[in-house]
Amino acid sequence: MNHQPSHEGRQDDDSALSDFLASLMDYTPTIPDELVEHYVAKSGFQCPDVRLIRLVAVATQKFIAEVATDALQHCKARQASVVKDKRDKQQKDKRLTLTMEDLSKALHEYGVNMKHQEYFADNPSSGVDPVSREE
Amino acid sequence: MNGSKIKEEEEEEKTLKPSSIQLFQSTIAKISVAQICQSIGFTSFQTSALESFSNIATRYLETLAKSASLSANSSGRTECNLFDVIQAIEDMNSIRGFVGATNMKKSLLKSGVLKEIRSFVRFVDEIPFAKPIPRRNLKKSLVLSRVEDQVQRFSHIPAWLPSLPDVSTYKKIQKEERIGFNEVEKDRGVVDCSVEKNVNVEKKESFFLPVKRPKVKFKFGLNSNLGVNVELGTRNGVCRGGKRVSCHDLSEEDDIKSFKRKR
Numbered sequence: 001m002n003h004q005p006s007h008e009g010r011q012d013d014d015s016a017l018s019d020f021l022a023s024l025m026d027y028t029p030t031i032p033d034e035l036v037e038h039y040v041a042k043s044g045f046q047c048p049d050v051r052l053i054r055l056v057a058v059a060t061q062k063f064i065a066e067v068a069t070d071a072l073q074h075c076k077a078r079q080a081s082v083v084k085d086k087r088d089k090q091q092k093d094k095r096l097t098l099t100m101e102d103l104s105k106a107l108h109e110y111g112v113n114m115k116h117q118e119y120f121a122d123n124p125s126s127g128v129d130p131v132s133r134e135e
Numbered sequence: 136m137n138g139s140k141i142k143e144e145e146e147e148e149k150t151l152k153p154s155s156i157q158l159f160q161s162t163i164a165k166i167s168v169a170q171i172c173q174s175i176g177f178t179s180f181q182t183s184a185l186e187s188f189s190n191i192a193t194r195y196l197e198t199l200a201k202s203a204s205l206s207a208n209s210s211g212r213t214e215c216n217l218f219d220v221i222q223a224i225e226d227m228n229s230i231r232g233f234v235g236a237t238n239m240k241k242s243l244l245k246s247g248v249l250k251e252i253r254s255f256v257r258f259v260d261e262i263p264f265a266k267p268i269p270r271r272n273l274k275k276s277l278v279l280s281r282v283e284d285q286v287q288r289f290s291h292i293p294a295w296l297p298s299l300p301d302v303s304t305y306k307k308i309q310k311e312e313r314i315g316f317n318e319v320e321k322d323r324g325v326v327d328c329s330v331e332k333n334v335n336v337e338k339k340e341s342f343f344l345p346v347k348r349p350k351v352k353f354k355f356g357l358n359s360n361l362g363v364n365v366e367l368g369t370r371n372g373v374c375r376g377g378k379r380v381s382c383h384d385l386s387e388e389d390d391i392k393s394f395k396r397k398r
Contacts, residue, residue, distance in 0.1 A: 013242070013244050013245055014244060016253075017217075017244050017249070020249075020253050020256070021217075023256065024256070027256055027261060028261055028263040028264075030167050030170050030171050030174075030262045030263070030264060031164075031167045031192075031196075031264070032163065032167065032264040032268050034163075034268045034270060035160065035163050035164060035167070035268070036196060038160065039160075039193055039196045039197050039200065040196065040197075040200040042197065042200075043197045043198075043200040043201040043204065044200070044201065044204040044208075045200035045201070045203055045204045045215055046204065046207075046213055046214050046215060047214055047215045047216075048214070052215065052216075052217060052220050055217075055220055055224075055252070056196065056199055056200065056203075056220060058252055058255065058256055059199065059224045059227070059252055060192060060195055060196050060199065061171060061255075062251070062252055062255045063192070063195055063227070064168055064171045064172075064188075064192050064195075065171055065174075065175060065255075065259065067188070067191075068171060068172045068175045068177065068188075069175055071177075072175055072176050072177060075177075095178045095179055096176060096177050096178050096179070097177070097178070097179045097180060097181065098172055098177045098179070098180035098181060098184045098185065098188070099180075099181050099184055100181055100183055100184045100187070102184075103184045103187065103188055107191065109231065110230060110231060111230040111231075112191060114187060114191070116183070116187070
């Protein structure tokens with residue numbers, strides 16, 4: 001029942017947090033500050049503190065990284081299931097490609113429902129791919 | 136020729152198409168998303184997949200910022216602080232769930248999301264963006280102009296309010312006193328600025344419109360006299376010779392008023 005944190009614990013938390021925020025000053029997120037500032041300002045976020053901008057950037061980066069990791073797992077799983085039958089194709093399809101299929105599957109877990117065309121002719125090779133056709 | 140070229144260039148700068156700006160933004164977003172994907176282990180991508188992924192990433196960013204600014208606004212602030220950001224991040228992560236989400240009374244500083252981000256920063260290698268991005272100088276000039284405004288501002292006016300209109304709209308140039316809405320504030324006892332005190336005489340007149348105003352010109356077309364319907368706003372040769380009325384002085388209005396009263 002005791003929900004109130006002890007004073008020492010809170011102080012520890014505070015110091016850890018301020019350390020973390022200070023470390024963000026040295027950390028350069030992959031998403032550039034300029035881009036984050038732009039989008040953030042566009043949606044009414046006003047803050048002169050660089051650390052908070054960085055925090056937002058890091059949070060977004062984490063989101064992207066998580067989704068990408070999930071997509072990678074989907075991609076690997078799909079390849080593994082296909083390759084069993086066709087050993088000769090294994091060499092060709094060894095490279096890991098971020099596809100709409102994996103991405104939409106991964107994003108679905110994050111509450112993003114992405115609908116995409118079954119057939120998207122942005123590339124002459126995209127229609128020919130036998131691996132994605134098989135599914 | 137040179138002049139025309141320069142003009143063209145200026146026009147190009149002015150009419151920098153929104154589409155090209157959007158293209159710039161989305162390209163940068165795409166590059167950074169691609170960098171992250173590469174760091175995770177992807178070696179290639181479908182163009183459509185990358186496009187939609189970067190689109191979703193920017194949407195995530197915008198939604199995060201929106202919810203942070205919303206929570207700042209709802210608590211009466213204009214600038215976001217750490218708590219707003221943490222709250223927003225928690226909101227964004229609530230779909231998947233995170234450690235400690237069940238404990239509502241927990242302090243935001245102890246948030247599980249924050250811990251996750253902390254470990255993310257600690258364990259994931261830093262991948263700086265591929266190229267430095269040039270900043271526009273526009274922001275600098277904006278800040279400067281704001282600072283100038285602040286110099287003219289009074290201490291009791293909060294910084295987030297828009298700047299006052301031009302001085303000539305509320306200040307007599309010859310007699311150095313303010314009339315108009317500043318006067319109203321003085322009546323309420325709010326003003327602590329340097330308003331001169333010989334205003335008592337004119338206090339009752341203070342609710343008049345500003346004295347110095349630009350001339351207002353009206354033009355009546357001849358056609359109304361002829362009984363022909365002509366659309367408003369057409370200023371072609373037919374309208375020539377129209378009657379011109381200009382009102383520019385308050386004293387005239389006063390005269391008219393007093394004249395009316397006498398009648």
